[in-house]
Amino acid sequence: MEEGFGFFGLLAVIIVLFFLFLYYVPILLWFSALVSGVRISLVQLILMRVRKVPPALIVRALIEAHKAGLKDVKRDDLEAHFLAGGHIASVVHALVSAAKANIDLSFQMATAIDLAGRDVFQAVQMSVNPxxxxxxxxxxxxxxxxxxxxxxxxxxxxxxxxxxxxxxxxxxxxxxxxxxxxxxxxxxxxxxxxxxxxxxxxxxxxxxxxxxxxxxxxxxxxxxxxxxxxxxxVLQMDQAEADKNIAQAKAEERRAMAVALEQEMKAKAQEARAKVIEAEAEVPLAMADAFRNGNLGVMDYLKIKNVEADTSMRDSISKSPQDKPDKNK
Missing domain, CATH: 3.30.479.30 (Band 7 domain)
Structure with missing residues (x-):
């Protein structure tokens, strides 16, 4: 039993080592590139694994470029573009499409467009099909x-x-x-x-x-x-409505000013009447003072009364019948 377990353990280790060998030494990928006409050493494929660059992606791009007759696509440039965060497949597809459509597109321009965030393959297609x-x-x-x-x-x-x-x-x-x-x-x-x-x-x-x-x-x-x-x-209607509102506001302002002026005149009239009444009230006081000082005698006072009575009689005679008060009311 122990010999059986030892044999199967050894076989498992050999299988794991074999797959690790194929992973780090992609012989099949190297052979595929070789038969496609792409010259790339097995050591370079191993170093790509070490540099965290997928060899299959680089080899497929090189094969596509070689079959399309593109001479300026190099392995180092593809690796550098991948490490910079670019899309290698999109760039190679764009270069092949541009070459077939006779569009002047260099590898440097394609990688610059790709790194700028634009889909370079879609851009080439849009150049061909507006x-x-x-x-x-x-x-x-x-x-x-x-x-x-x-x-x-x-x-x-x-x-x-x-x-x-x-x-x-x-x-x-x-x-x-x-x-x-x-x-x-x-x-x-x-x-x-x-x-x-x-x-x-x-x-x-x-x-x-x-x-x-x-x-x-x-x-x-x-x-x-x-x-x-x-x-x-619409603008004319809006302007007419605005003009009407302005005219109404100005008219209301003038009316308010007229009302204020009227009230001011009434106040001034009341003030004048008050002054007249105040002056009339001072007349008896002045006459009394004149009596006390001997400046006005009794005969003088009687003459003043006769003049007032005569004036009142003349006023009543001069009034028209329409101005006379109706005693029957």
Whole structure:
């Protein structure tokens, strides 16, 4: 029994060592590269394991590049790109597609695009097959005050040379929307825009909206134009309402000032009446003082009374019958 267990233990150790040997010494992978025409030493494959670089990924990329006739793809460059966090398969696929489509794309440019966070393979595909971007509805107002709502379809293709540092789709859509608003706003009438919508496309294309972006605009087509509100009439109505409110406020201010002035005049009239009453009250006091000082005699006083009675009689005679009080009431 002990000899049987020893034999099976030894066999297990041999199997484990065999698989470890195949893991660190990928003979099958080396043979696959050899028959594919890729010259790579077995020592380099072992060192890749030590450097934590998957040899299968590097060998497959080298085989694909070799079969496609790419001469500038080197093993050291692929390892460096993998260690930098790049996607080796995507880069090699992009280089092969670019070579087949006669697109000038170097290995350094492809790795730079990949490390910048863009899908370089998708960018190459977009260079071959342009992409159509639908803009959201763009509202603009012509000079006659009518609002137009336009939708456009922008056909773009990737600009390989500006993928690193170039603006994305959002910038292209924003610039196209700005161009549509400017084009419609400069039109004298909304009817002219409806009759000739391609004039918007020509004006927008002539502004070079793809400058500094990662795309090249091939065409801008107006897909739909709808008539919106009469903004001019709405603004006039709002202005008229504002003017009316201002006029009402000013009229109310003038009325309040008139009421205040009236109350002020009434107060002044009451003040004047009070002064008259106060002056009339001082007359008897002055007469009494004159009597005491001997400045006014009895005959003088009687003359004053006769004058007052005569004046009162003349006033009653001069009044018209309508001014006389009705005794029957």
């Amino acid at each position: 992409k159509v971007i639908d803009t959201p509805p763009v509202a603009a107002v012509a000079k006659d005050g009518i609002q137009l709502i336009a939708k456009a379809r922008v056909t773009v293709r990737a600009n390989i040379k500006q993928l690193v540092g170039g603006a994305g789709e959002e910038t292209v859509l924003a610039r196209v929307g700005e161009g549509i608003v400017s084009s419609i706003g400069s039109s004298m009438s909304h009817k002219a825009v409806l009759e000739n919508p391609d004039s918007i496309s020509k004006r927008v294309l002539g502004k070079g909206l793809d400058a500094g972006t990662a795309f090249e605009i091939l065409s801008i087509d107006i897909a739909d134009i709808d008539i919106g509100k009469n903004i001019g009439a």
